[in-house]
Amino acid sequence: MISCVRVKDGVEFTKIAPAGFHILAAIDSAAAFIAHDLTITSACDGEHSGPDDPHKRGEAFDVRSHDLPDKQLALQAIMNSLGTLKFYGFIEDETEANEHLHVQLRHGIIYP
Ligand SMILES: [Zn+2]
Numbered sequence: 001m002i003s004c005v006r007v008k009d010g011v012e013f014t015k016i017a018p019a020g021f022h023i024l025a026a027i028d029s030a031a032a033f034i035a036h037d038l039t040i041t042s043a044c045d046g047e048h049s050g051p052d053d054p055h056k057r058g059e060a061f062d063v064r065s066h067d068l069p070d071k072q073l074a075l076q077a078i079m080n081s082l083g084t085l086k087f088y089g090f091i092e093d094e095t096e097a098n099e100h101l102h103v104q105l106r107h108g109i110i111y112p
Pocket of ligand 1 (some may be wrong): 055061102103
């Protein structure tokens with residue numbers, strides 16, 4: 001079975017920056033690596049941290065984690081593709097209802 005990237009209904013990709021495409025490609029690779037579908041739950045939409053939010057610039061995406069057999073492995077697989085020099089990812093709100101993987105271009109990094 002082919003694992004793929006899905007998008008939650010209502011998620012809006014209003015803008016995808018070059019760094020954002022790298023993140024999306026990394027999520028796609030990670031789905032194949034962990035042999036499990038990955039679902040994007042937030043792109044440019046939703047309430048985030050304000051006008052300087054990387055989500056609004058198309059440089060950050062959230063991925064559902066509570067349906068994954070190993071969320072740490074999924075995060076590692078994404079970050080292995082991106083590298084941690086320019087990109088940053090973590091499990092946000094871990095163990096809470098809103099838990100998800102958040103992956104973004106690091107603040108202050110101009111890309112490409
Ligand atoms: Zn996020």
